[in-house]
Amino acid sequence: MTLIPPSPCPPPGGRRPPGFQLPAPLPGELPRTHLLAELAQGRRLAALIAPAGYGKTTLLGQLARAAQADGQAVAWLTLTPEEADPARLAGELGRACAALPGFQPTAFEAARAAGGPPGPLAAALARDLNDLPHNALLVVDQTEVLGGAGAAWLGTLLASLGEGHRAAVAGFDLGPLRLGRVLAQGGLKLLDSERLAFTPEEAAQFCAGHPGLHTSAERWPLGLALSAAGAELGSALTPQAYQEELLDTLPPHLDELLDAAAVLPVWTTAEFRALELEPPGDWACTLLGAGLLLRAHGDGTYRPHELLVSALRARLDRRPQARPALSGRAAARAEAQGRPLEAIRLYLQAGQTARAVEAAQRSAPALEEGWAFDVLRQMLQSLPAAALGPDMQAKLCLCLLHAGEVVRAEALLRELRGQPEARAEALFLLSVVASRRGDSARQLALAEEGLGAGPSDRVRTRLMRVQASALNVLGRAADALPIAHEALALAQDTAQHGERAHLLALLNALHAFTRTPLAEREAVIQAGVRAYHRAGLAPACTRLHASLAYLYRLHGRAQDAWTELRAAQALEDQGPTPDGCLVLEAAGDLHRAGGDDPAARAAYEQALALAEAQGMTYLQDTLAYKLAELAVRAGQEALAHTWLTQARSWQYEQPGRWTGGAAQFYEGLFAALRGDPAAARHLRAALNDPRLGLEEQVRAHAWLLHLSPAGPLPADHLTALQELLSFLGGAAALQLDLPALAPLQVRVPGLLAGLYPPGAGAPPAPTAARRVQLGVSLLGGGVRVTVNGAPLRLAHSKPAELLAWLALHGPATREQLVDALVGGGTEQRHVEYVKVSVRRLRAVLSEAPGVDFNPLEFRAGQYLLSEAFEVAVDALTVRAARHSHDPAALTRALDAYAGPLLPRLDSAWADEARLELEEDLIACALRLAELVRGTDPALATRAYRRVLDLDPLQEEAAQALVELAEDSGRAGEARYLERVCQRRLEEGLGA
Structure with a gap:
């Protein structure tokens, strides 16, 4: 390190050594303005940690030159391997600092004169620097050359620098510098490879x-x-050629290590040992020092850049004698660690095609159940086409359908239909294709043919689902309902959690054309949403949120409808699904109802394009009719004619699709608008279709009344319209028709009350309303509540249980609460008991500081905690981590579980939730232990112990616990644990 004062003055004896010189700007060097701005924000230490070639030295040079231009003294040292010795490092730093203006090395020289280890020299040098009358910038580059002792010495010096001084270091790894104290005090600015990489600009x-x-x-x-x-x-x-060039400079004794590195996505000593290789102790330092693109994570883990991986694989290809056995071992390990794509690639690289196919067959069901269709497709397409059996080809077709490649999938499925081992599944997928096209008759025929093909329980459940769906849209809901319930029972018995969620969504669809009360529809939809989340299939909730938005719109609750659409769109943003077009259609409907025709037109056009891409052609004619109606309202006759022609074309292509009633309605609507006498005929034909939606039913009856001649109105249509409006709670469904139906309002005053107020169809503007923190703890004891951190006492047990139920399950009808809290029944005293519990809970919550709103609302037939609360439930922390692979989330779940859920509560719902939560925690703990076993044995041990606390017969956890004790050298503890686990097993089995 050397001083670069405002007016440079070379030291006596000539110019400074190269290690003390400030680097000159490179030709064409880009100024890293945004990074310099970050480094100037007052942190006293900047650490640039990245592999070679990320511009660390360049950025340090820009930082030093900027400081020098501001009149600050700058000191720079580019380290060499000689400074790995702490004594040499101390001497170099001391000699450099002697040139600082005003620097008096009193403490440093005294410490050197005293002799002894170099450690005290760091604190002494820091004291002398802190006595300077000005601030300085100290820059140390290439810290990777330091050994552990030298890095610790430098870290001590940097941590001891006083207020006002700044320092900047650069290297491959921050860990050896031991800067935890600086980091904890907020004094460290860390720029890693992600931050140092060029921005797109x-x-x-x-x-x-x-x-x-x-x-x-x-x-x-x-x-x-x-x-x-x-x-x-x-x-x-090229960049890869450069990495290959660096690999060629490494000594031959690292050849086997590099062979193994080519097949590992992450490098640790444990991973190399798992491939039966003992790496040299300094392997990481050697590879980092060679300039390879290798990122250090500070915990003994190193991750290679894809360019380095490609270079290593190319090198391994030139060493065919090493590849098969090594790739085979790595493949088996990758599969055991849940990395099927990597495992299959390695099996194929090892020439073991059969094992690659077997790995795919083992991994495919879990990927399918988890909706990981992109991974499943990538996995299947990585295998030779000839190696895919009919069962795997059927799964590939499922992936193609999910991606919208319907034509290709259908062609493959027709071939598979003749293969006995895949016939039932092929028929199921063909019925899905028919469903997307709205051809319900074909969908039903294919489903029934599949049921006769001897399907497995999994495929049988799916076939029954599409069979019930087809019956429903064919107007045979009474026949569909028992089939749906039978399929639901089969899914429950065979632990098909995802399919159970699909069937709950189907139960909602069975009410699509009926006057089922909104509260019942909401309850079914919310149950479906919970089931999807429980199964780890949150994206599948898109359709249910869109369905609820449709219902809320018809009931005049536009803001609630937008809330549901925002939830649906958030899921689509995470990963598009085939149901995205339904979300866009629902958004268009809301925009149209609110009078924002341009936004509605854009949404419908996007929905139309997405429906085409996903093969959901049954939506096309309805969307085109809606676009034609918008054009008519805008006076764009030519555009309206174009969309109307397109809609008729799509309708005529498949006349049997279930949207025929809606098509008849729109034909009647357009005929009425142009004064065509055929309008009434079309509208009556629409009402005769049992699959006509509620909105079209309301509008058709209203238009028929409007078209009726002077005199008494037709009693049947008037009664039907009044009943529908009463059921919906208003005439929001007629918002679009209000101008044309003005004469009808004169003929029947008050008939069309309950329209949207102006602007109600617009998306709600975000508010900055204050949220009250409601904490609910249910684990390890009773119900414990805090409001904004302050404890809240619930004096009565039933209000506490009511709060627990609502916090865990969300909104509930009064009937659901009666079932949960008092065991069901229709007696009035049970209902009154629930009402009393609600009143008491509302009163207690209302008394909490900051609660100036109704804390427990009753809305649309459901009780729910106010949206002004931000609710945090410890049990939900465990539930949310059930399908996570993030160690942090899994650790939070482990920390949150303070004991069983409400252990003293003797209710059926609590018993069920308690068991489910224990299953969730066991799954979280096992996955956490697997993820951190090689890097954090203590955390893995804790996780396995928690598993055995909940399930003493869990042999996998018991064996892993013994192995961890043995690996850490605690042989006595291992033998003791083995005896304890064996005794538990024998007691559990009654031996």
Whole structure:
């Protein structure tokens, strides 16, 4: 490190050694303005931690030159391997600091004169620097050359620097510097490879400065520079070639290590040992020091850049004698760790195609159940086409359908229909294709044919679901209902959690054309949403949220409808599903009802494009009719005619689709608008279709009344309309028709009350309302409640149980609460008991500070905690982590579980929830232990112990606990644990 004062003055004896010189700007160097701004925000220590080529030295140079331009003294040292010795490092730093203006090395020289270990020299040098009358910037580059002792010495010095001084270090790994105290005090600014990489704008700027370099997605600065050089010189100099060149410089004794590295996505000593290889103790330092693109995570874990991985694989291809056995071992490990794609690639690389297919067959069911269709497809397509049996080909067709490639999937399914082992599943998927096209008769025929093909329980459940769905839209809901319930029981008995959720969603669809009370529809939909979340299939809730938005709109609750659509759109943003077009259609409906025709038109057009892409052609004619209606309202006759022609074309292509009633309604509507006498005929035909939606039913009856001649109105249509409006609670469904139906309002005053107020169809603007924190703890004791952190006492047991139920399950009808809290029954005293509990809970919550709103609302037939609460439930922390693979989320679940859920509550619902939560925690703990076993044995041990606390017969956890004790050298403890676990097992089995 050397002083770079405002007016440089070379030291006596000549110019400074190279290690003390500030680097000059590189030709064409990009100014890292945004990073310099971050480093100037007052943190006293900046650490640049990244592999070679990420511009660490370049950024340090820019930082030092900027400080120098501001009049600050700057000290710089580029370390060499010689400074690995702490004594040498101390001497170099002391000699450099002697040139600082005003520097008096009193303490440092005294410590050196005293002799002894170099440790005290760090604190002494820091004291002398802290006595300076000005602030300085200390820069130390290439800290990767330091050993553990030298890095610790430097870390001590940096942590001891006083207020006002700044320091910046750069290297491959921050861990050896031991800067935890600085980090904890908020004094450390860390820039890793992700932050140091070029931004897209910087990459574009770099490419613009090199004419031979096309726009690149590469963000590795050195990689871009190498690509530019290769493009300009016409050479084979590429980023990957550079990594291969660095690999060639490594000594031969690392050959086997590099072979193993080619088949590992993450490098640790444990991973190398798992491949039957004992790596040298300094393997990580050697590879980092070679300049390889290798990112250190500070816990002994290293992750290679994809360019380095490609270079290693190319190197392994040139060493065929090492590849088969090594790849086979790595494949088996990857499969055991739940990385099927990597396992299959390695099995194929090892020439073990049969094992690759077997791995795919083992992994496919879980990927399918978890809706990981992109991973499943990638896995299947990585296998040779000839190796895919009929069962795997059927799964590939499922992936194609989910991606919207309906034509290709249908062609493959027709071939599979003749294969006995895949016939039933092929028929199920063909029925799904028919469903998307609205061909319910074909859907029903295919489902019934599949049921006769001897399907497995899993496929049988699915076939029964599509069979019931087809019967429903064919107007045979009474026949569909028992089939749906039988399928639901089969799904429950065979633990098909995802299919159970699908069937609950189907139960909602069975009410689509009926006057089922909104509260009942909401209850079914909410049950379906909970089931999807329970099964780890949250994206599948899209359709249910869209369905609820439709219902809320018809009942005049536009703001609630937008809330549901926002929830649906959030799921679509996480991962698009085939139901995305339904969300767009529902958004268009809400915009149209609110008078925002341009937004409605855009939503319908997007929905139409997505429906086409996903093969959901049954929506096309309805969307085209809606677009035609918008054009008519805007006076765009030519555009209306175009959309109307398109809608008729799609309707005529498949006349048997279940949207025929809606098509008749729109034909009647357009005929009425142009004064065509055929309007009444079309509208009556629409009402004769049992599959006509509620909205079209209301509008058709209203228009028929409007078209009726002067005199008494037709009693049948008037009564039907009045009953529908009473059921919906208003005439929100007639918002679009209000101008044309003005004469009808004169003929029947008050008939069309309950329309949307102006602007009600617009998306609600976000509010900055204050949220009250409601904490509900249910684990390990009774119900414990806090409001904004302050404890709240619930004096009565039933209000406490009521709060627990609502916090866990969400909104509930009075009937649901009677079932849960008092065991069901229709006696009035049970209902009154629930009402009393509700009143008491509402009163207690209302008394809490900050609660100036109704804390327990009754809305649309359901009780629910106010949306002004931000509710945190410890049990939901466990439930939310059930399908997570994030160690942090799993650890939070482990920490949250303070004991059984409401252990003293003797209610059926609590017993069921208690068992489900224990199952969730066991799954979380086992997965957490598997993830951290190699990196955090203590946490893994804790997780396995928790599993055995809940399930003493869990042999997998018991064996793993013994192995962890043995691995850590605690042989006595291992033997003791083995005896305890064996005794528990014998007692559990009654031996």
